[in-house]
Amino acid sequence: METKAGKLRHRVAIDAVVRTPDEGGGADETWVQVAEAWAEIVPARGNEQLTADQIEGRVSHVLHLRAGFAIEPAMRIRWGARVLDIRAVVDLGERRRWLRVLAEERDL
DSSP, rough: OOOOOOGOOEEEEEEEEEEEEOSSSSSSEEEEEEEEEEEEEEOOOHHHHHGGTOOOOOOEEEEEOSSSSEEEOEEEEEEEEEEEEEEEEEEEETTSSSEEEEEEEOOO
């Protein structure tokens, strides 16, 4: 499945966590923006199970965006004031052109 570029209507930021050692032997975590992208964002049902993609838990949104940078489940997506935790990333057609990102909106 290929997404049409005209559907990429939402500007999103992709954040990665940076861990900095603290004086107590632990680490402080800070989110840092690593990329921006245009995305198509499609709401999913509130409690959808995607077992074919081996997803456990809830998926609230499915995003499609162009590939070109590494996205992984340890990252998050900011969409305006909303924060989406990434649950899975699928390379559509395995051609490194389009990504499907399964995400769950974080309750703030």
